[in-house]
Structure formats: structure tokens, C-alpha cells
Amino acid sequence: MDEDVLTTLKILIIGESGVGKSSLLLRFTDDTFDPELAATIGVDFKVKTISVDGNKAKLAIWDTAGQERFRTLTPSYYRGAQGVILVYDVTRRDTFVKLDNWLNELETYCTRNDIVNMLVGNKIDKENREVDRKEGLKFARKHSMLFIEASAKTCDGVQCAFEELVEKIIQTPGLWESENQNKGVKLSHREEGHGGACGACYSEPSRRRIKGFD
Amino acid sequence: MAADSEPESEVFEITDFTTASEWERFISKVEEVLNDWKLIGNTLGKPLEKGVFTSGTWEEKSDEISFADFKFSITHHYLVQEPTDKEGKDEVLEDVIPQSMQDLLCMNNDFPPRAHCLVRWYGLREFVVIAPAANSDAVLSESKCNLLMSSVSIALGNTGCQVPLFVQIHQKWRRTYVGECQGPGVRTDFEMVHLRKVPNQYTHLSGLLDIFKSKIGCPLTPLPPVSIAIRFTYVLQDWQQYFWPQQPPDIDALVGGEVGGLEFGKLPFGACEDPISELHLATTWPHLTEGIIVDNDVYSDLDPMQAPHWSVRVRKADNPQCLLGDFITEFFKICRRKESTDEILGRSAFEEEGREIADISHALSKLTEPAPVPIHKLSVSNMVHTAKKKIQKHRGAEESPLNNDVLNTILLFLFPDAASEKPLDGTSSTDNNPPSESEEYNLYNQFKSAPSDSLTYKLALCLCMINFYHGGLKGVAHLWQEFVLEMRFRWENNILIPGLASGPPDLRCCLLHQKLQMLNCCIERKKARDEGRKTSTSDNVTNTYPGDAGKAGEQPDVGKSWDSWSDSEEEFFECLSDTEELKANGQESGRKGGLKEMANLKPEGRLYQHGKLTLLQNGEPLYIPVTQEPAPMTEDLLEEQSEVLAKLGTSAEGAHLRARMQSACLLSDMESFKAANPGCFLEDFVRWYSPRDYIEEEVVDEKGNMVLKGELSARMKIPSNMWVEAWETAKPVPARRQRRLFDDTREAEKVLHYLAVQKPADLARHLLPCVIHAAVLKVKEEESLEIISSVKKIIKQIISHSSKVLHFPNPEDKKLEEIIHQIINVEATIARARSLKAKFGTEKCEQEEEKEDLERFVSGLLEQPEVLVVGAGRGHAGRIIHKLFVSAQRLTESSDEAAAMAPPEEELKRMGPPEERRQNSVSDFPPPAGREVLLRTTVPRPAPYSRALPQRMYSVLTKEDFRLAGAFSSDTSFF
Numbered sequence A: 001m002d003e004d005v006l007t008t009l010k011i012l013i014i015g016e017s018g019v020g021k022s023s024l025l026l027r028f029t030d031d032t033f034d035p036e037l038a039a040t041i042g043v044d045f046k047v048k049t050i051s052v053d054g055n056k057a058k059l060a061i062w063d064t065a066g067q068e069r070f071r072t073l074t075p076s077y078y079r080g081a082q083g084v085i086l087v088y089d090v091t092r093r094d095t096f097v098k099l100d101n102w103l104n105e106l107e108t109y110c111t112r113n114d115i116v117n118m119l120v121g122n123k124i125d126k127e128n129r130e131v132d133r134k135e136g137l138k139f140a141r142k143h144s145m146l147f148i149e150a151s152a153k154t155c156d157g158v159q160c161a162f163e164e165l166v167e168k169i170i171q172t173p174g175l176w177e178s179e180n181q182n183k184g185v186k187l188s189h190r191e192e193g194h195g196g197a198c199g200a201c202y203s204e205p206s207r208r209r210i211k212g213f214d
Numbered sequence B: 001m002a003a004d005s006e007p008e009s010e011v012f013e014i015t016d017f018t019t020a021s022e023w024e025r026f027i028s029k030v031e032e033v034l035n036d037w038k039l040i041g042n043t044l045g046k047p048l049e050k051g052v053f054t055s056g057t058w059e060e061k062s063d064e065i066s067f068a069d070f071k072f073s074i075t076h077h078y079l080v081q082e083p084t085d086k087e088g089k090d091e092v093l094e095d096v097i098p099q100s101m102q103d104l105l106c107m108n109n110d111f112p113p114r115a116h117c118l119v120r121w122y123g124l125r126e127f128v129v130i131a132p133a134a135n136s137d138a139v140l141s142e143s144k145c146n147l148l149m150s151s152v153s154i155a156l157g158n159t160g161c162q163v164p165l166f167v168q169i170h171q172k173w174r175r176t177y178v179g180e181c182q183g184p185g186v187r188t189d190f191e192m193v194h195l196r197k198v199p200n201q202y203t204h205l206s207g208l209l210d211i212f213k214s215k216i217g218c219p220l221t222p223l224p225p226v227s228i229a230i231r232f233t234y235v236l237q238d239w240q241q242y243f244w245p246q247q248p249p250d251i252d253a254l255v256g257g258e259v260g261g262l263e264f265g266k267l268p269f270g271a272c273e274d275p276i277s278e279l280h281l282a283t284t285w286p287h288l289t290e291g292i293i294v295d296n297d298v299y300s301d302l303d304p305m306q307a308p309h310w311s312v313r314v315r316k317a318d319n320p321q322c323l324l325g326d327f328i329t330e331f332f333k334i335c336r337r338k339e340s341t342d343e344i345l346g347r348s349a350f351e352e353e354g355r356e357i358a359d360i361s362h363a364l365s366k367l368t369e370p371a372p373v374p375i376h377k378l379s380v381s382n383m384v385h386t387a388k389k390k391i392q393k394h395r396g397a398e399e400s401p402l403n404n405d406v407l408n409t410i411l412l413f414l415f416p417d418a419a420s421e422k423p424l425d426g427t428s429s430t431d432n433n434p435p436s437e438s439e440e441y442n443l444y445n446q447f448k449s450a451p452s453d454s455l456t457y458k459l460a461l462c463l464c465m466i467n468f469y470h471g472g473l474k475g476v477a478h479l480w481q482e483f484v485l486e487m488r489f490r491w492e493n494n495i496l497i498p499g500l501a502s503g504p505p506d507l508r509c510c511l512l513h514q515k516l517q518m519l520n521c522c523i524e525r526k527k528a529r530d531e532g533r534k535t536s537t538s539d540n541v542t543n544t545y546p547g548d549a550g551k552a553g554e555q556p557d558v559g560k561s562w563d564s565w566s567d568s569e570e571e572f573f574e575c576l577s578d579t580e581e582l583k584a585n586g587q588e589s590g591r592k593g594g595l596k597e598m599a600n601l602k603p604e605g606r607l608y609q610h611g612k613l614t615l616l617q618n619g620e621p622l623y624i625p626v627t628q629e630p631a632p633m634t635e636d637l638l639e640e641q642s643e644v645l646a647k648l649g650t651s652a653e654g655a656h657l658r659a660r661m662q663s664a665c666l667l668s669d670m671e672s673f674k675a676a677n678p679g680c681f682l683e684d685f686v687r688w689y690s691p692r693d694y695i696e697e698e699v700v701d702e703k704g705n706m707v708l709k710g711e712l713s714a715r716m717k718i719p720s721n722m723w724v725e726a727w728e729t730a731k732p733v734p735a736r737r738q739r740r741l742f743d744d745t746r747e748a749e750k751v752l753h754y755l756a757v758q759k760p761a762d763l764a765r766h767l768l769p770c771v772i773h774a775a776v777l778k779v780k781e782e783e784s785l786e787i788i789s790s791v792k793k794i795i796k797q798i799i800s801h802s803s804k805v806l807h808f809p810n811p812e813d814k815k816l817e818e819i820i821h822q823i824i825n826v827e828a829t830i831a832r833a834r835s836l837k838a839k840f841g842t843e844k845c846e847q848e849e850e851k852e853d854l855e856r857f858v859s860g861l862l863e864q865p866e867v868l869v870v871g872a873g874r875g876h877a878g879r880i881i882h883k884l885f886v887s888a889q890r891l892t893e894s895s896d897e898a899a900a901m902a903p904p905e906e907e908l909k910r911m912g913p914p915e916e917r918r919q920n921s922v923s924d925f926p927p928p929a930g931r932e933v934l935l936r937t938t939v940p941r942p943a944p945y946s947r948a949l950p951q952r953m954y955s956v957l958t959k960e961d962f963r964l965a966g967a968f969s970s971d972t973s974f975f
């Protein structure tokens, strides 16, 4: 493993099938969009090392299929995850409505309670939007999640989503350090009040850590 | 003074301790520190409030300085105070004597329960100490002491620092300090005498007064009155008549009958010895004036019963032996043992009957036997006997570690179904006691242990008890071996294991619990299969269920019967499970071939009819098929699987292979679907399985009507994508006849093997979370009887701490020890509370008000360093304390009489200060263990016309030593 990698983080992407989970992941890891991407079977896996505030983190990202039948298998992958990205399709309300089920599942199968959750509304490039941004924001706030809207196709918000999630995980020390404490790595100093990990991908000023709102 | 101006060469020479340059360097360093800490000038704080030395916060600041190459630490100790509100006082203060001198006379904080010794001796709120940096170092020679003292004097003079500055001399443990305080035209010298042998005149007040007066050397006659404060401390060690009520549990009673196995689920609690070792009663006369009281060679007015103030502190036994703590500690020790079960029991228990070889073939032959093995009524004791016989066979006449009674009791406790008439089936939750939604019940989630009513949890407690009371490690190994035999027995005879939640392994529990659940899953499936073959369920279940297609897996009963057969010989989908191929028997193999005309096939393996959908080809209703249930997984299997999947890497080929490996379930479902829906297309399957991949649009047809036109999503239409590929491969085979996705035989054998090879140490590590869990529940329960708020808080901390430590695989021993230690502390605290309550008889107290006072007093003893006794010797608590002393005295009195006559000289010495000898033979109190006397006055020194300044002398006399600490102030300008 690289010397300067602070930690390896396990991240899970969940949500209904077809909302663009695999496309988001592909955009993040390979910076491409493949309209011919096959429907995921079971779980898929990718790695990427990113640097947030000078701290390098290796991400092991597990992508899940989302179909009902495959779901019996995925709860196992919730185990030990430090971050979860829950995706819905802003052009399909039914994928938004199903979020509650996913959260239920998360609650049931997650082995730890300080895991960082992020809600991503995908496909904002499309015309026929059915779920308003405010609704997503409200849902995220209600469940103490990070929130961002994104498009795997146009790249909007994708980098940002992952970076923000990682930053939040790193700020939650109990979440990762106990596994890595022997390495004696010190986090680079971070100023309080510094907002998100990135400003470039998503410039809307109101976008900030939802958890801090209330 | 600037050290810099010294020639460089000097630094490198071996310097004499007394070299002027080193000396000056030292002084300037001290000055520098005093300046840095801003201790210059006089800043008067508020007068000291009563008790502020204890209630306030003390802080200290340290630095290091050296004299030549001798290192000193310099430390500023101070009581944190609010800054005084009046600014610009400085000029006015010119003539005011330093704060510390004033504090010498303050009477609000005499004898503080917890304070630096200099605070106790001199009543200072702030001071600086220079002491050798290394603990072993000491300033011993008089010349060095003098040198240091003159340095201090010069530094104070140069800087104008008014904080007293002390130097510690002699060995550290002697706590000998000399010091000085300077103010404008005034100076206080702090002197000290520390003796092992006590000159007779120091043992009473009148002698001390004489010394004080002669030290002051006051030129005035008559001398201004000396104010006196006295404290005598009495120690009570003998609690004998209040013998400690906690008895170690009687283990034979647990096994023998009436208490029954139930008690095996309980942990013991409490101290085996008195966790309160001593009671210290301090009787104080806070304000006496010379002449009012007589205390001399021949007579004393100082009767502790008459002292106006009483306060009490208790000394806690350092590490009282406590049952719960011992239990966990002993259990934890198993974790470090290296021996295997076989090594401990001195034989190879699991090989002796060639079991390992026989097992699989045995299981297989059973599968093919026409009549399934009938379920016997379990008899644990039968099993015990067989196991015992086996043991004895190999170890000759040697006793097995656990006797039959104990073993039977435990096994019946663990497997209550063995005693009941009907064997357990279906539901596996045996007990209905705990409210399963309660926070308490769900603690297992935090500890990653197991539910408190589970078999795993009970097993942990039993092993804990066995380890402690029944043969230690050997007993543990023996019980574990019996347990493993029982597991195998249940697997072979299709008897579910009780005390485990049904369903796939609960990943929130410890691995051992998951393994047992896994075994239960295997038993359940095997049992269903065997019973299914017995009753030969009809092939074509075509019930129509209303409801969501997605709930298919949750529909009851029908889905449970699948067979382990498959006519598919393809090796392709076996990537994840390299099952031994099970040959289909003749009856089934007839189905091979003739699969081409799908639509003509008889539908098979239907679960229920889909509410809305019909087949695209022929409009027939679409049926949800009976499908194979996904394989249950324990966390180690999952880990393995995800490792395998991750190892394939992130390349396109890797991803493809990964999908392939996981497509067994998809293929199986497709086959089931095809069997249930003859003539179906992939589109039909997708509409059920992944509805969002079937896109419907309203289009206008040739006739101008709006019609729904549907097609597969773009990604499903990609040529030869895995879904299409699998669809083409899939044959219409109902789940029942497919190859098992989950090979229960193999998995069960794996679990049984895993269990068999666990060493006692492994076992202890598996179960330690359960033991900690149980211990926390136990201290919680015990705390609730006593209600000690501090303990409540600590228990919360233990839980959150444990949940952090236990959630990671292989937690460090150090961290586990920490948790155990915390639990032990809690137990000791509760035991102390009980001990004190028993001693002070809070329960016996009938008057409500008195009882409340007493309880407050007792809890104060636990949480505060010292507690005031309201009403002193005449108060309620005071009377109890008096009685305690009286009865302890009687006891020593009588034992003294009984003892051989000691030489009278010895006797006299042993009895301490003369005054006790004077009192009549049976005194209520023993000689005081400590006599503290504080003398204070304000007199002009050194001349009659000098300023009148505070003088103070503190003395303490204990059995070991005697100390005089004097602070004598003098006028340095007018004498």
C-alpha cells in the first residue's frame, strides 16, 4: 500500500436499479460516461485514491445492483462500510419514494451507527425532472445526510459528492482511525468552518453540509 | 548578572557547584522564570473563602532550570482565582504586606482534606517550589542548602516577587522544604524540622506553645494571645463485628436441585473482603485561645467527643477481591492459553471414531436412504454418558473434568428442548422473557455479542462459571467438546438448535453466534428437504397470491422445498461454490432432454400469479416462480467472498468475471421463471425482475390509437450482455430440481469442523464480548439497587467504549483489559457503597429524615475526600461512629488482655503519647494516629518597635514521625 495513503475507506453505493449508480461510479473513477454500461449483477467493485485537504485516502467502492432479488445479497456489504451513497433519479419519482426502504435496510444491516450517509439526486441533465431539489434537500436533512445533485453524464457534482463524503468520514475520527491508529498518521490541520471539500464541481453557495443545519 | 558576559571557556570546564558564575547564572534563570510567569509585585486576591482550597481548582506551571549540571524543576502552584475587580491598586499596595503573609493567619481553610502539603502547613494559596528534577536526586549538604536559599533570597529581592519561594531539601519522600517570602520591608522565613523520634515536649500543646514562643523570640511582655487550632485523627481498622456479608456463592447449591440450571445464567457480584479498609475520624477544635484549654504532661481537656467539628474519610481497600471482576479476569486469561482442546483433555476426541472421514459419506447415504431418520427424543444425559465413556476409555481411570451432575445441569440449561416432550421445531426462539425491542435487549448490537437470551450468551456464562468453579481450563475444554458433539447430533438428526433467532446469521452478533445460526440454517434446509421428500409435495403449485411480486421470497411454506438435484452438468456457474455434484436419481433424470418446445411444457414451480402482468407472447398470466433462497452467510464467508470479488480487480475483464461469478442466482431465477412461465421472453422476466429496464411509451399506431409500446432498456439490449447471455443459457427448471445454490451439507460440515478446532483460547475470544455484555448488565442491575450517579455515568462510558473496541476484529488485549478494569472498578464502587451502608446501618434507620441524612452522608464518603459529620459526636452519624470506635476498642482491649503480658516499657511506648496513658483503662478511642496543632499570632519582630507581622507554626505528630513547620515573619526595615 502507498506510504502516504492515510487510510482505506469502504464506500457503498445503493439505490434503485437504473438510477445511475454505476454510471456515477464510472464517472468518478474513469471520468467517462458509457451509455452502453451493462446492468450490474450482484455487486461490482472499484478503487480510487483521492486527496482531500492534503490527506490521501484510498477508496474501495462497492457498487450494488439494486434489483429486489439481488438485494438479499447486498446487506453483507454494508458491514464495515464507513460511507454510503444513496442515489435516486431526479426524473423518476418512484426512485425517490423508495428511499425510505433503502434507509430502513441501511439501519438494519449497518454494523455501526456513525457511518456517513450521502444522498445523491442523479441525472439532473435530463429535461423531465420529477423530483425538486428542495425535496431531496429536505429528505437529506431529515435523515442527517449529506446532499448533492449530480449528473453522471455531464459530470456535474460527481467529484464533489465523493470528496465531500470522504472529508466527512475523515472528520469523524472514530470511523476510521481505530483500524489505522498504529500507523500514527496525523491529519493535516483543518480550519473549523471550512466548508466543503470542493467548490468547483458545484458552485451553488447554499450547498453545505446538511448535518450542520439544525 | 548577565550570564552571557561570562567568558565562553568557562562553560566547558567542569564547574564547581559553588562557582560564582554558575551561581549567578542560576539566580538569573530563577528571576527569568519568575518574570515569565508574571509573579512580580503584589496582587492581592480576595480573602480566602471557607473550603475554597478543596472546592477550588489548583493548577501548576513547571519549568526546568539547572545549577551547573544539576537539574531542578521549578513549579508554580496556585489556586485559580477570579481576577480582582479593582484595577490600579498597585500604588496603594506599596505598604501592604504580601498576600501569602496574610494567608498565614487565615482560619478558613485549616486542615484541608486534599491539598499540597505546603498548603496544609502554611495556608498558602500560591507558591513556587524548586526541587531536584530527578526523583532520586536530593540536596543533602548544608552548604548546598544554604547556597540555594541565598539564591532564592537574591532572586526574590531582585525581582520583587512576593510569592513565597521554596526549595526542597533532603530526600523527596521526607517532604522537607525551606523557603522565603519577601515584601516591601518584610520577610517571612519558612523553616522546618522533621524528626523520627519525638522529644517529649512536642507531644502536647503546652510544649508546642513554648517552642512557638521561643522561636518567635518576641520582645513584648505579655505576649499577644496565640490562636490555636487542633485536629486529632483517629483511625478505625477493626470492623470485625460488622463482618462482611458477602459470601462466595455455594456452587453445590447451584447444581443440586432447587436453584437449578437457571443460576448458570447469572453472574456473581460483590466483594469477598471488605472494600472499605479504614475509617478516619478527624476531631477538630478550630479555634482555641491559649489558656482556655489545658493539654500538658499530666492532663488534657482534649476529649474527641467534645470536639466541635467532626469529619470523616474512608480508606478504600486497594484492590478488593470482587467476584464479578474475578470471573471476567479469569475468563479473559483463557484467551492467552495456547493449548488445544485435545491437548487439554489428553486425547483426540474428534478423530477417534473416524468421524471426519465418515461424516460426509454418512450424510450422503442418509440423503439417498428412502426413509429419513426418525427424530428421537433428545437425551442429553445419554449423550453425556457416551461422551464420558469415550473420555474414560482414553484416559483410563482419570476423572473427567466435569462431573455428570454439573454437565447435565449445564446442558439442560443450554438445551432446554432436550427435556421437553416434543422436540423443538419451526420457531427457534425459546425464551419469551426479555422485551426484544428494549434498549437493554439490543445491547448486543453495541458489544457485538449475542442477545441475552441466546444460546451463545448462555454458553459464554456457563463457560465462565465452569472456568471459575469446575476444573478451570479443563472444564472449559470438556464442556466445549460436549457442546460440539451436541451440535453434530442435532445436525445429523435434523433437530434445530434452540436459542437462536431464525434466519440468516445476524452480522451484528459475534462470529460464533453467526456460525451457530448458520448451522441452524443448514439443519432447517436439510430438515425441510428430508421432510419434503417424505411427504412428496405436489409438483405444480399454482396458488394465486395477491400482492407484490417482490415479496416472493417471503411467502410462507411453499418456497421451502427445493431439492439438491440439478440436471445441469455445466461447470460454468460453479465459480463460487465448488459443490460436489450430486447425482440425480433415476426418477428425476427422466426430465432430461425434450426442452426445446418450451411453450408446450407443463408449467412448474409456480409460487403465485403476478397481479397485473401477462406474458407478451400469449397473454397468459405471468407467474412468480418459486426461487432458491440466497445462501446465508457468516461474516468470515462474506469477507472471503468480497476478497475474492475484489481481487478480480477493476479492469473490464475483472468486472465481467465478477458479474459472472455472481450470476448463479440470476440464472437460477431465470430457470425458475422459465419453468413457471412456458413461452416467456426475456422482456417478461425483466418486467418482473428489473422493471425499470422495461421502458413503456405511449405511441400512436397506424390507426391513430394511443397504445403502450414497451421495449427493453438500452443496456438490456446490448448484444450478448450478461443478462441476455444468461437468458439464453437458462433452461426451464424449477428451483426444486436445480442444483442447490447453497450446499447445506457442505456448509454444515464446515461449521462443525470450525467449531471442533476452536481452542479454548479461541472460544474465550469469541465469547468475551458476551461475557462483557453480561457483566455490564450485571453492574447495571446492581447499580439500580444502590443508585450511585457516578457509577451510572461510568457504565454509560463503558458501553460506548466497549462498542468501539469490540467492533473491530481482534481487539488489542490492552483495550480489553481496560474495559474489564472499568467493570471491576464499578463493582468495587458498588461494593463500597454497600459496605458503608451496612456499617452505618442506613437500612436499619427508622426515622425517615435521619435515614436520608445518613444516606447523604454515606454517598458523600464515596464521592468526596472528606465529609463533615453534622452535629459532630452528638449527631446521628457521630453516635454511630462513636459506637464503632467503642466496640473496636473493646475488641482490642480484650485481645490485649488475652495476649501474653508484654514488658511494661514496651507497652507504654506502644500506647503512644502520655495523655492516653493517663486516661482510664478503657478509652472510647484509640490513641490518635495524627495530632495536628496550628499556632498563630501577630507580633512585632525582631524588635518591639518593628511592624507586627503574622507568625505561624504547624506541627503534626504521627506514629512514624514528627514535623514542625514554622513561618516566622520579621520587619526588615525598622529594627
Ligand SMILES: Nc1nc2c(ncn2[C@@H]2O[C@H](COP(=O)(O)OP(=O)(O)O)[C@@H](O)[C@H]2O)c(=O)[nH]1
Residues within 6 Å of the ligand: A016, A017, A018, A019, A020, A021, A022, A023, A024, A034, A035, A036, A037, A038, A039, A040, A065, A066, A122, A123, A124, A125, A126, A150, A151, A152, A153, A154, B714, B715
Ligand atoms: N441522462 C443521463 N443518463 C444517465 C445518467 N446516469 C446514468 N444514466 C443512464 O441511466 C441508465 C442506468 O444507469 P446505471 O449507471 O446502469 O444505473 P444503475 O443501475 O443504478 O447502476 C443507463 O442507461 C445510463 O446511461 C445521467 O446522469 N444522465
Ligand SMILES: [Mg+2]
Residues within 6 Å of the ligand: A018, A021, A022, A023, A038, A039, A040, A063, A064, A065
Ligand atoms: Mg449498476
